[in-house]
Every structure is written in structure tokens, then in C-alpha cells.
Amino acid sequence: MKLWRTPFDHNHSAEPLAYVFIDRERCKGCGFCAEYCPCDVLKMGSELSSKGYQLAVVKDGDKCLACGFCELICPEFAVKLTINNKVHSEIKS
């Protein structure tokens, strides 16, 4: 979407742009992140990892509101969230 002018509240209410990264070597396909993502950013894909686990994939990265729950619930420490080039856990603390 292209904006013809910058909204007045752009600086403090714009959604943070977050990148969700899933480590393909660590993901074991438990499906926790896909099930409990509040914005349906993640879903279970059909691709298999090198160890034969069904991988979770980022379906729609633009929807991410950077709550960080996927990072927290991943049993394999495979999900990492970065907002504006900062790792999510750093911002929160």
C-alpha cells in the first residue's frame, strides 16, 4: 500500500515490522507455533526437514504484531523474531 502523506500518528502507532525466522534444522514439527499464533502468521507446511519432520512455515509475515509467543513456546528454540533489526527478547527486556 502506498501512502500519499504520512499519517500524524505514524510514529507511535504504526505496526512494528517484524521478521519471523524458523530454523529449518531445529524445527521438529510439533505445531505449537502454528496453533497458538494469534495472527495466523505461521502454519504447518507440507515440506519435510532433512530429518523428516514436517516444517512450520511463515504464511503471512506482514500480519505479525510481534507478540513473541511463537519464540516463547517453541520447544526447540527454532523460532526467532526480529523487529527493526533488533531481536524481540532484547526489546522486551
Add this chain to the structure above:
Amino acid sequence: MPDHEGNGHSIIAKYLRQDRLPHIWCPACGIGPALNCFLRAIDKSGLDPDKISVISGIGCSGRVAGYVKLDSFHTTHGRAIPFATGLKLANPELKAVVFSGDGDLAAIGGNHLIHAARRNVDMTVICINNFNYGMTGGQVGPTAPYDVRTSTTPYGNFESPFNLPLLLYASGATYIARWTVLHLHQLENTMTEALLKPGFSFVEVISPCPAVYGRMNKEPEGLDSLKSYEKRSIIKNGADPKDVGITQNGPIIVGKFIDVDRPTLHTNLAVVAERAKKQVKNS
């Protein structure tokens, strides 16, 4: 500077030995999220990481000691709490954290658990409760609810389980809380409070065990267990510990149950040591 793949400085990179990953836990195990919360709680509490030592016993959750970038020790079965007590007595500056499972803490180490709570040793105990002995093939554990199936009770468990918060309350613990691995933000806050609490603090984490316990109890996937927690858990802070027992399909009461203040072992010890010194001088 971290890039989009998250390779950079983060809490996980700071406190977790990433060279040891992937870890040995089964897919969908609940120990991973609990450990994640614990690492964040350490960061949030502001404690000096050099002054924290993680002690664990035997079992799946005993492996935590090997995955953290902190001083840690993997003790013999059930003896994590005596080791932590000794550590605390020898060097009171250290923060001792015991991270272990229900089989290790409540069965073989049950006596140590209640006595450490009675003495009010300044330590934090994190108990991963998955209702069975996961590592050795899913034998019935001391917290397995009545009528559940495990590999040693294939027709249903005929024993009554421990209600850990009640046991610890009766023994005199000063901080008792319970969460499931679905209540992660609450768990993180609770672990931070428990780390900063002087005295014996106990955090019970209800965790799925899909590979052995879940398979025998109609929850073959970790997600099935999480959905069941979602349906069954009731948040009740300050609930009476005698009402929080867990049954096979009944509600799971979670929350912070007890938060009281009581003189710790070290304060009492210092008072008596002072008195003893005076008496020896006078005689």
C-alpha cells in the same frame, strides 16, 4: 548487530549453549518452553549470571544443567536439593536453582524436598511435572493422577497422587505457584518473582509428555495435551493448596498460591551463631 535470521545477541544466545542444540528432548516436549521462560526470567530478574548456579537431578529435565551457560551441576538421582543446600551453606552469595522433574524431586528426592522447605533454605525449585518417568519409558510417577494409564499401570493407576503445592505448603515453603506450559508469560513473571524471593520458592510446571505419557492417555501429540490444558486450566491466584489436586480429566487450578515471608535458614543460623560466639567468649 542481529540480522533477520536472529543471529546476534539475544537472551537465548546469552544463556543457552547453542552448540549443544538440537537437544535430546522429544518433539513437543514441554521442557523447552519452560527452559525458555527460565532464561528470560534470569535476564528479567537482573541477577548476576555468575552468581546463579543451576542444579538438576536425573531425568529428562535433568539435562537442563548441561544446556545453560551458567555454573551447573548434574547430580545423582533425587539429590539435587541436598547439593543445592550444601552449595548455599558454603557460599551464601550464590543463587541456587534446582531444575528437575516430578519423579526426581517428589519420589526419590521427596524427603529432601520437604526438609529443604521446612528449613526454608534460600533456593528456587522448578519442578517439571509430566506425571510419569518419561526418560525410562513412562513408568507411573508419584504425581500420576488416579486411573491414568502408564507403562507399569496398563489397566489404570490405582494409587493416589501427591498434591505438590499442598505438600510444600504443609512443609513450610514461602512461595508456591503452578502454571502449565501454555501460560508462558505468567510463568516467566512467576519465575522472576521466585528467583528474587528470599526463602524456599517452588514453581510447578505442568508439561506434556507426548512420547510416553500422552500416547498411553489419548494425547498422542503434544498439541492434544496443550488443547486439554487450554480447556481444563482455571487461573485462581491465592487458591487454597488443598483444593488444587489434579485428576485425570478434571480442572487444573493454576496460579500463584502462596507468597509469605518467613526467616530463612541463613538468618536463623546467623542469630544462633552470634549467640554461640558470645557464650563461648563469656565462659
